[in-house]
Structures are given as structure tokens and as C-alpha cells.
Amino acid sequence: MTIERRSTGRALVAALFALAVARPVAAADSPRVVILGFDGADARMTEQWMNEGRLPNLAKLREQGTFAPLRSTLPSQTPVSWSTLSTGLNPGRHAIFDFLKRDTATYRPSFAAFDEGQRPFLYGERNGWVFGLGAGGAVFVVLFLLFKLFRAGTAKAGIAALVVAAAAGGAVGWVAANWLPVEVPTVVNRRQGDTFWKLLGQAGKRVRVMRMPVTFPPEPFEHGEMLSGLGTPDLSGRIGKPYYYTSELFFRPRGDNEVSIDIVELVDNKGTIDTEIQGPPNKLFPEQSDDIRIPMRIVVSEDRDQVDIEVSGARLTLAAGEWSPWVRFVFPFNPLVKVHGIGRFRVLSVQPEVRIYLSPIQFDPSSLPAALDVTYPSDFAGELVERFGLFKTIGWMIDTWSIKAGTIDDAVFHEDVDFTVGADQKILEGLLADEWDVYFHYFEFTDRVQHVMWRHIDPLHPLHTAEGAARYGNEIFESYQEMDRLVGLVMSAMPEEALLFVVSDHGFAPWRRTTNYNTWLAQEGYLVLEGESEQRTNLEDLFARGQFFQDVDWSKTRAYAMGLGNIYVNLKGREGQGIVEPGAEYDELVAEIKRRLPEVVDPETGEHPVAYVFTRDEAYGVYDPALIPDLFPANNAGYRVGWQDTLGIVAKQFLEPNLDVWSGDHCSVYPPLVDGILFANRPLELADKPYMADLVPTLLDLYGIAAPVELDGRALSLK
Numbered sequence: 001m002t003i004e005r006r007s008t009g010r011a012l013v014a015a016l017f018a019l020a021v022a023r024p025v026a027a028a029d030s031p032r033v034v035i036l037g038f039d040g041a042d043a044r045m046t047e048q049w050m051n052e053g054r055l056p057n058l059a060k061l062r063e064q065g066t067f068a069p070l071r072s073t074l075p076s077q078t079p080v081s082w083s084t085l086s087t088g089l090n091p092g093r094h095a096i097f098d099f100l101k102r103d104t105a106t107y108r109p110s111f112a113a114f115d116e117g118q119r120p121f122l123y124g125e126r127n128g129w130v131f132g133l134g135a136g137g138a139v140f141v142v143l144f145l146l147f148k149l150f151r152a153g154t155a156k157a158g159i160a161a162l163v164v165a166a167a168a169g170g171a172v173g174w175v176a177a178n179w180l181p182v183e184v185p186t187v188v189n190r191r192q193g194d195t196f197w198k199l200l201g202q203a204g205k206r207v208r209v210m211r212m213p214v215t216f217p218p219e220p221f222e223h224g225e226m227l228s229g230l231g232t233p234d235l236s237g238r239i240g241k242p243y244y245y246t247s248e249l250f251f252r253p254r255g256d257n258e259v260s261i262d263i264v265e266l267v268d269n270k271g272t273i274d275t276e277i278q279g280p281p282n283k284l285f286p287e288q289s290d291d292i293r294i295p296m297r298i299v300v301s302e303d304r305d306q307v308d309i310e311v312s313g314a315r316l317t318l319a320a321g322e323w324s325p326w327v328r329f330v331f332p333f334n335p336l337v338k339v340h341g342i343g344r345f346r347v348l349s350v351q352p353e354v355r356i357y358l359s360p361i362q363f364d365p366s367s368l369p370a371a372l373d374v375t376y377p378s379d380f381a382g383e384l385v386e387r388f389g390l391f392k393t394i395g396w397m398i399d400t401w402s403i404k405a406g407t408i409d410d411a412v413f414h415e416d417v418d419f420t421v422g423a424d425q426k427i428l429e430g431l432l433a434d435e436w437d438v439y440f441h442y443f444e445f446t447d448r449v450q451h452v453m454w455r456h457i458d459p460l461h462p463l464h465t466a467e468g469a470a471r472y473g474n475e476i477f478e479s480y481q482e483m484d485r486l487v488g489l490v491m492s493a494m495p496e497e498a499l500l501f502v503v504s505d506h507g508f509a510p511w512r513r514t515t516n517y518n519t520w521l522a523q524e525g526y527l528v529l530e531g532e533s534e535q536r537t538n539l540e541d542l543f544a545r546g547q548f549f550q551d552v553d554w555s556k557t558r559a560y561a562m563g564l565g566n567i568y569v570n571l572k573g574r575e576g577q578g579i580v581e582p583g584a585e586y587d588e589l590v591a592e593i594k595r596r597l598p599e600v601v602d603p604e605t606g607e608h609p610v611a612y613v614f615t616r617d618e619a620y621g622v623y624d625p626a627l628i629p630d631l632f633p634a635n636n637a638g639y640r641v642g643w644q645d646t647l648g649i650v651a652k653q654f655l656e657p658n659l660d661v662w663s664g665d666h667c668s669v670y671p672p673l674v675d676g677i678l679f680a681n682r683p684l685e686l687a688d689k690p691y692m693a694d695l696v697p698t699l700l701d702l703y704g705i706a707a708p709v710e711l712d713g714r715a716l717s718l719k
Contacts (some may be wrong), residue, residue: 005332026672030703032498034432034490035695037085037212038483040447040666043069043675044508051479057488058679061502065319069675072506074619074632075564078230078447080111081505081692087193088696088711091618094193096214097628098121098563099667100646104626105576107549109562109647113190113214113231118183121371127180127418131324132173140165149367159700168321181334184371185215189231194698194708197224197438203705205437210427216395218376221712226376227384229442232395234360235331235341235511236291239397243358244407245275245298254406255643255660261405266298269354273298278312279361280339281330304351318347323415326390329361340367343346344419353409357408359416362614387684388427392420398448401616404662410472411599413452417445418626421482425489438699443486449479450508454664458510460638462657491681499702499718504676507694511665513602514658515609515635515641517561518653523654527591528556548648555579558589559630562648565668566629566643567593574626589632590615597633602655609655611670634670641668690716 047067050059061067073081073091075098083089083096091097101112123130143164161518191214197207199495201222209215213230233551234240243262244251245270253261266273279292308320324345332338341361348355363374365381374393375381384391397420401541402408428441455461456472487502494500504669521527530553552560554570554577561567569586572578580586594613602609614632616623640658644651666674678690700707701715 004347005370014521029148030437031210033438033699033702034071034494035438035485035501035503036490037440037679038446038502038504039213039442039444040450040506041480041483041504041677042450043677044507045476046480046677049477054477055480055484057484057491060615060678061487061491061500063499066680066684067688068684068686068690070503070678070679071222071689072666072671072674073692074614074634074671075668076506076666076674077564078505079214081676082230082442083113083191083690084712085152085503085505085695086195086197086212087191088196088713089193089709090620090622090693090712091629092408092616092623093712094191095624095627096191098566099629100563102562102568104306107552107554107560107562107576107648109548111231111564114216115188115190117186117188120187120549121181121184124182125457127182127306128173128177130440131176131180132169135172136165136169136170148674156227159396170698171716175336177180180445181332181337182283184653185237185283186371189214189219195221196699197226197639199222199700199705199708200224200438200703201705203634205703206435207438208431208434208443209396209434210439210442211424211444212440213395216374218373220376224376224446225380227380228374228395230395230444231688232393233537234362234394235329235339236278236361236528237281238360240360240394240399240401242360242399242402242407243277244402244405245354245356245358247273247354250286254674255404258483261401261407263407269301269352270304273300273354277329277358277361279329279341282333284333284337294329294331298354298356300350300354303623307347307350307354307356309345311333316345318345320350321348323419339369340364345488346408348412357402357412360394360556362392365391365393366436367535386555387430388423391423391427392595396461397444400448400452400662403452404660410468410475414449414475417449417479421445421486421658427488429489429493443483444481446479446504450664452511452661454508455661458663461510461512461663462659463661463663486578487679500679501695502677502679502683506666506671506676507674508664508666509637509669509674511640511658511663512638513605513609514645514656515565515639515668516642516645516656517567517633517649518645518648519652519654520597520652521559521561521567523598526557526559527650528553529650551650551651559593560648561641561645563629564646565633567631567633569596569630571630593631595657600654602639604655605638607638608636610634611673633668635668636670637673639669640665657711680716685717685719 047189049055073084079096080091083094087094096113097710098112100109102109140162177477197209198221200207201224207224209226210227211227216228216231218226218228241262245264245266247266262278264275265276275296276293277296281291282289294312299308306317309316314327316324318324326342326344329341330338342364343361344359346357348357367384372387397415404411453472453475456468458464459474518527522529529551557570558580559567559569569580569589571580580589597610597613600609610633612634616628616630619632642651691713697711697713697715
């Protein structure tokens with residue numbers, strides 16, 4: 001069974017294809033195009049609520065143009081699917097196939113979309129000598145000329161100038177050697193293929209791309225501007241590290257805290273409380289400290305109805321239930337090097353216990369480090385701040401981690417959603433009025449709300465309660481209403497002749513039961529353990545160089561799982577300690593696991609947790625065999641791969657109830673069960689269900705631009 005279009009072209013075929021489709025660039029009156037991306041908007045739910053008259057703007061769009069379920073990628077994950085929409089290539093070709101990839105030598109996971117590294121800063125280890133000699137030389141020349149100007153003796157002038165220059169050069173050299181970093185971090189985006197904005201920009205089209213996932217660091221392209229999306233880190237280098245300050249004794253987060261919320265215990269619940277904020281890791285001067293911390297003081301009022309917060313030169317007075325405005329934080333590495341961030345406080349309670357939430361601290365777009373950009377061109381960030389005020393720069397904008405950990409509740413989560421959507425709507429409305437040919441804007445809230453609120457609409461979920469359903473049962477529907485409202489806003493504000501597309505990367509399904517593939521592999525003898533431990537891990541271990549697979553006996557292990565439902569064969573010659581022979585032994589093992597997993601029956605439900613297992617040949621056809629997993633198990637609705645299994649941990653049970661508020665998902669679900677959406681305000685020719693890769697050839701066809709390679713999508717022609 002193949003759900004991705006096969007990529008059969010080689011260089012010659014691609015060249016012939018490009019010649020075959022080449023045609024003159026479209027006329028200057030080609031329509032302008034607006035593309036709205038809503039993460040996780042589900043086709044079935046959207047259609048149901050349209051038919052009930054509850055999404056009027058989308059229904060109007062369907063009536064005047066096109067609506068169709070949009071086929072997602074395998075797997076149906078945000079970075080994977082949006083990368084296919086961006087490039088017109090299937091994941092085997094653009095190489096973004098999961099949130100995580102593994103190191104074949106060490107079996108260690110890392111983020112799949114990016115590689116981190118280091119590069120010399122300025123002159124690297126020679127900074128002290130270069131700046132010292134340069135400063136000393138400049139001072140000597142200036143002083144020598146001044147002494148001569150005032151007719152001082154040449155010898156005396158030279159000696160005096162030399163002494164002063166040596167002192168100045170020494171001082172500058174010491175500062176440069178001690179206060180300038182030798183190296184600075186770098187990030188390389190691993191997505192392959194040409195994006196639609198690059199191809200359109202090369203053809204002279206003005207393209208603006210706002211928050212498209214997997215665009216960090218933002219890439220230069222002609223005639224365009226970009227604000228990077230998912231993948232842009234917070235100040236700590238994480239996908240998002242929120243803080244929780246509490247005077248509760250021995251507070252423990254709910255679940256496994258996979259993303260490592262920074263939980264800070266306050267020493268008292270009254271009076272003056274001194275604490276600190278753990279900021280960025282000290283990658284610039286690692287010999288000096290592990291991270292950069294700044295002091296923070298909390299003063300509880302005598303009547304205990306509000307707190308004063310003093311930090312980084314700011315003083316705030318907040319009552320329980322209040323959010324702060326944006327707060328600017330300064331983290332000094334030394335007197336010369338500082339990093340600027342922004343964040344927001346929310347006082348959760350003042351009594352009986354002090355509980356304060358601090359959002360992930362993200363890079364201040366008005367004062368970015370010299371080695372980091374979140375926009376292209378780099379000054380676009382400052383332009384956005386001038387026009388719209390401060391905005392979130394982090395790629396994962398809405399904090400879903402704190403509600404998972406139980407440090408905030410559903411109401412606070414939705415306050416953050418509303419704030420985030422409101423700020424981005426302001427940017428959307430402003431940029432729509434500018435001059436552009438193609439404008440893309442991405443919203444994530446539809447996905448984030450469904451992830452954590454699904455339990456309230458699913459009576460079969462272990463955490464479903466009548467009280468929760470009564471209070472929050474409409475939240476997912478209201479997020480679709482918010483999507484509908486934004487679509488209506490754009491329909492009324494965009495140029496009358498503009499072509500509008502509304503797309504999503506995947507749909508949604510319930511997550512009631514967890515499948516732990518490493519546990520199944522261990523139970524069936526494919527993965528062998530040297531002993532049993534209580535090892536747990538989280539994403540912090542990816543940054544802190546934690547241990548993974550520490551109890552696995554690789555000399556006897558034939559297969560292991562990592563990522564959101566990927567199975568790898570421990571292949572000799574590929575994996576660091578591989579034992580499975582390439583050829584017949586490999587083929588037989590792959591066929592055996594592929595056959596057996598869908599046969600498993602959940603004794604609690606009588607259902608099959610695994611709908612189908614795809615081989616990578618079925619999935620992609622063309623791929624890097626050292627990178628792409630050997631098998632992709634795809635879950636039935638109600639099931640998803642477990643968090644700990646994702647990070648390579650062998651859980652105690654293969655199947656277990658999902659007791660997490662993260663109760664809806666799509667990541668390891670059989671893709672036909674989680675279709676996304678496609679709308680257009682013009683009728684499109686649709687022979688069958690459109691696919692994520694169809695947008696790029698459609699745009700290229702619209703503007704008469706030849707694709708540089710054979711694409712995995714097809715152009716959707718206007719009727």
C-alpha cells in the first residue's frame with residue numbers, strides 16, 4: 001500500500017520534465033495569491049460544522065470555489081507535512097520525516113529538522129591578538145602624528161606613543177580575549193528541495209512568508225520577506241521552556257514533564273522572596289558557567305492580594321489572575337556580551353500559596369543577537385516591531401507544556417491562545433494591506449487547542465469528566481470558529497481579484513490508549529535488554545547529552561523504535577553496533593514485523609492498535625537509506641505512540657491508558673484517518689483527493705514557472 005506519490009525521476013528525467021512543462025512567465029496581471037495555513041484543521045469536523053451552518057465564511061468559500069479533504073504525509077506530522085507543502089516533495093526527498101532522527105553510530109536522538117554546530121566568532125582564538133594589535137597600532141599612529149603636529153621630539157614622541165599604544169592595545173586585547181566568544185552556535189536547516197517562495201522569488205514575484213514551520217534559520221530569497229516558524233528556539237535553545245514559581249512544598253508536575261518545565265520552589269509565601277531566572281545555556285563561555293542566571297525579587301503585599309515582581313530593571317505589580325505586559329530581560333554573559341529576551345508573567349495565586357507562571361523567554365525581536373536572525377531580511381524583525389509592537393518569536397508559540405504538567409489550567413491556557421491569536425491577527429491585517437504577489441500566513445492554535453482539549457469532547461477518554469465537558473466542551477469548536485472568523489477577515493480585506501487558499505497539514509483523532517513499540521519489540525525478542533531500570537527521559541536530555549538506550553544489549557538487538565512511531569533495523573554496516581545482515585535477513589525481519597504488528601489486539605478494547613505498517617519503499621520510493629526509518633507503524637484512531645517510547649525508553653507495558661491532558665493527536669495515526677483541509681475561492685479541477693505536495697506545482701503553473709525537478713504533486717487547475 002502506498003500513500004505517498006513515488007518519486008521515480010532521476011536527473012535526466014527531471015531535466016526532460018522541466019523542458020516539457022516550461023512556458024513563458026505569466027502576464028503581469030496574474031492574480032495575487034493569499035494562502036492561510038491552519039495547523040491541524042480536520043476535514044471531517046470542518047465539513048460537519050459547515051453543514052450545520054456554524055462556519056459561515058468557510059461555507060461561503062466552499063460555495064464560491066472549492067472544498068476538499070487534503071491528503072497528509074506519512075507520517076502526518078507538522079514539520080513533515082508543511083515541508084511537503086513548501087517544496088512539493090514527499091518526505092523521503094525533502095528529508096524531514098519526523099520530529100526526531102537518530103545518530104546511526106550512537107543511537108542517540110536529535111531534532112530531525114536541524115543540525116547544531118559552532119563557528120568561529122570573528123577571529124576565533126586570535127580575537128585578543130588581532131584586536132589588541134589593531135588597537136595598539138591605531139593608537140600609536142594617532143599619537144605619533146599628534147606629537148609631531150605639536151613639534152615634540154621625534155624620539156620622545158615615538159617612545160611616548162609606543163608606551164600608550166602598548167597599554168591601550170593590551171587593554172583592548174584583554175577585553176577581546178576574555179569578553180568576546182571564541183565560537184558561537186550555528187544551526188543548519190536540513191530540509192531539502194526548493195521552496196515555492198524561492199522559486200517564485202527567482203521569477204520576480206514578491207513573496208511574504210509568515211511563520212511557516214521548518215524555516216529556521218530564515219533563508220535568503222529574492223523579492224521576499226520571512227518570519228521563521230516552528231523550529232525557532234526560545235532563549236534557552238529549547239522549543240519552549242516555561243517557568244513555574246511556587247511556594248508549594250515538594251510540588252511535582254503531572255506526568256513525566258517531557259519538556260522540562262523549570263520548576264522553582266520559593267522559600268516562603270509572604271514578605272520578600274529572592275529567587276532567580278535560569279536563562280540561556282552558556283555556550284559562549286562554557287568554562288565560566290553552565291548557564292546565565294539573573295536575580296528576581298517577589299514581594300507579597302501585607303494583605304496578600306498582589307505581588308510586586310522586580311527583575312532586569314522592571315517592576316511590576318500584579319494581582320492574582322493578572323498577566324503582565326511584555327517584560328524585557330537582559331542576560332549578561334559579561335559586561336560586553338548580553339542577550340535580550342521577552343516574556344510574560346501570570347500570577348496564578350497569592351494565597352494560600354504564591355504561584356507565578358512565566359512564559360518561555362524568547363528572543364527580543366527588537367534586539368536580536370548578532371549571530372541570530374528570526375526574519376529575512378534581518379531588519380524585517382525591527383520593521384514588524386515598529387509597526388505592530390513586540391511579538392512572539394518562538395516557533396512553538398502557544399505553551400502546551402505547562403497544561404500537560406499541571407502548572408496552569410485550561411483557562412490560563414486559553415488566555416495564552418487568545419493573546420497569541422490576537423497579536424498575529426494584528427500582523428496579518430497590517431501586512432495584507434502591503435504590496436505583494438503571494439502572501440502566506442500560518443496559525444498554530446487549531447492544532448494546540450485540539451491536542452490538549454480533546455478529552456473534553458471524547459467520553460471514552462480516561463480523563464473525560466462531565467464537569468470538564470460542560471465547561472470546556474465547546475473549546476475545540478470555538479477554535480474552528482476562530483479560524484472561520486480569520487478567513488472571513490481575509491476574504492473582506494484582500495484584493496478583490498486575489499486567489500485565496502486555506503490549507504491544513506493534517507486532521508485529528510482521539511488518543512485514548514498508548515502504544516509503546518520498544519516494549520513490544522522487547523517482549524517479542526527483537527530488542528534485548530541487559531537488565532531492567534526505572535529510566536525516564538525528556539527532551540532536556542537531548543540538550544544536556546543525557547543517556548539513551550542505556551539498558552539495551554545491541555549485540556542481540558535486531559530492531560528498535562525512536563521518534564513518533566518509527567522502527568529501525570539494527571543493520572550491520574549502518575548502525576554502530578548492527579547485527580542484522582543486509583539482504584535476505586533484513587528483508588525477512590522487515591516483513592515479519594510488518595505482518596505481526598497489525599495482528600495485535602488490545603485486550604482492553606478488542607481493537608487493533610496498529611492499522612498498517614508501511615515500509616519505507618511503500619512510503620517514499622526515493623530516500624536516504626541511512627536516514628529514513630525502515631518501518632512506519634500507523635495507529636488506528638484512539639491510539640498513539642507513547643512519549644517515553646518516542647525517546648527510546650522501554651516502558652513497562654506495550655499498551656496503556658493515556659492519562660495525559662494531551663488527549664488528541666495525529667502524529668502516528670494512519671494518515672487517511674486524519675485528512676487536512678483545502679479551500680479555494682475559485683473552482684479547482686480535482687480528479688481525486690488532493691495532496692499536500694500539490695500546492696507548489698499549482699502556484700508554479702499559475703505563474704507559468706517551470707519546476708526545476710519533477711515534483712510529487714500535481715497542478716490543480718482553475719476551472
